[in-house]
Amino acid sequence: MAGHGEKFGRKKEEAIAALLTQPSIEAAARAVGIGTRTLLRWLQIEEFQTGYRKARRDVQSQATARLQQATGAAATTMLKLMVDANVPAAVRLRAAECVFDRAVKGVEIEDVEVRVATLEQAAELSKSQR
Numbered sequence: 001m002a003g004h005g006e007k008f009g010r011k012k013e014e015a016i017a018a019l020l021t022q023p024s025i026e027a028a029a030r031a032v033g034i035g036t037r038t039l040l041r042w043l044q045i046e047e048f049q050t051g052y053r054k055a056r057r058d059v060q061s062q063a064t065a066r067l068q069q070a071t072g073a074a075a076t077t078m079l080k081l082m083v084d085a086n087v088p089a090a091v092r093l094r095a096a097e098c099v100f101d102r103a104v105k106g107v108e109i110e111d112v113e114v115r116v117a118t119l120e121q122a123a124e125l126s127k128s129q130r
Contacts, residue, residue: 012048015039016055075099 011032018028019039029039042048081087082095 012042012051015042016048016052019052020055020059075102 011034014032015028015034018031019025022028022031025039025043026036029036032039043052078095078098082092082099084092087095
């Protein structure tokens with residue numbers, strides 16, 4: 001029966017990949033070569049749900065990393081639009097608002113990080129004094 005478990009594990013991995021790439025549960029099941037009802041049953045299994053959630057988080061994390069890599073180009077675009085006299089005033093205003101909003105948000109995030117670090121240090125100090 002060990003072979004069956006390995007096959008089931010491989011099929012589940014294929015199903016998770018198909019769920020991430022196919023437009024529907026039905027299409028995912030077809031792509032893997034299983035029935036839709038089987039895939040729906042697997043979606044009720046905690047182990048499968050956990051694997052599927054992890055795979056979705058991994059995909060989201062990769063997409064976020066790609067967007068973060070493009071922030072330099074995005075900032076350049078916003079700044080160019082903001083100062084280009086040939087760009088409509090509404091677009092320049094929106095670019096300026098975005099630049100301002102991101103700058104303010106950056107300062108707020110830095111402030112929160114300092115506060116969290118201070119709280120963590122205080123908690124560690126408190127633990128060490130016990």
